Amino acid sequence: MYRMREKAYERRRLESQKTGIGESLMSDLIKMPKSKFIRIMCKKCRKDQVVYNKPASVVKCLSCGEELLIPTGGEALIKGKVIEFLG
Numbered sequence: 001m002y003r004m005r006e007k008a009y010e011r012r013r014l015e016s017q018k019t020g021i022g023e024s025l026m027s028d029l030i031k032m033p034k035s036k037f038i039r040i041m042c043k044k045c046r047k048d049q050v051v052y053n054k055p056a057s058v059v060k061c062l063s064c065g066e067e068l069l070i071p072t073g074g075e076a077l078i079k080g081k082v083i084e085f086l087g
Ligand SMILES: [Zn+2]
Pocket: 042, 043, 044, 045, 046, 047, 061, 062, 063, 064, 065, 066
């Protein structure tokens, strides 16, 4: 459920970038399917941090300890808010 919401959010963001002022490098990076690192924001304390896309264990917010990424065997379940993909 969460992932679908994140995807919708991501699509919306891409669209706003297309119509937005100046295309950033970021839009190219987002198209890459093999993103390894993502910057996500903790929904609790709003601190952002860069995390690995496929962690071996649960990634917690460095600031408040909230769970940000939960490994599922494949792609991790993202619980924070994705800000950008770093490739
Ligand atoms: Zn936090």
